[in-house]
Amino acid sequence: MYTKQAIFTLIVVFIVVPFDADAQCAMCRAVLESESSGKAAEGINNGIVYLMAIPYVLVAGLFYFIYRKIRS
Template sequence: MKHKSIFFLFSFFFFLKSNAQCAMCRAVLESEEGMTAAEGINDGIVYLMAIPYILVGGIIFFIYRKYGTLKK
């Protein structure tokens, strides 16, 4: 348990900034001068990646609430 806690704290406080673009998209968008399209596409990819996690988290929350109220 101690190793898991240390790993969690280490990964939480010492994260690296990463980009969510594939290599081909990044190469095409870096040639653009304004870089606004690259930032927009990067934000869109992160948004699309977050939706499944939010949905699964919501389902788990509702299941927890349903079975948590039955035990009382």
């Protein structure tokens, strides 16, 4: 399959290569700070929770399915 050297090189490349992911932070902060009621901030927080929770639920369901198949 893959050699240890290839996997190590791939990991080093991912760590060393910078990813510029700061583009939206200033925009979101400006929108949230300019609103006085806080409804947008609440919506952003809810969106973050939904985006964070869905992959965990899917992975937990996958592991439960695998566990059930192995046990039977």
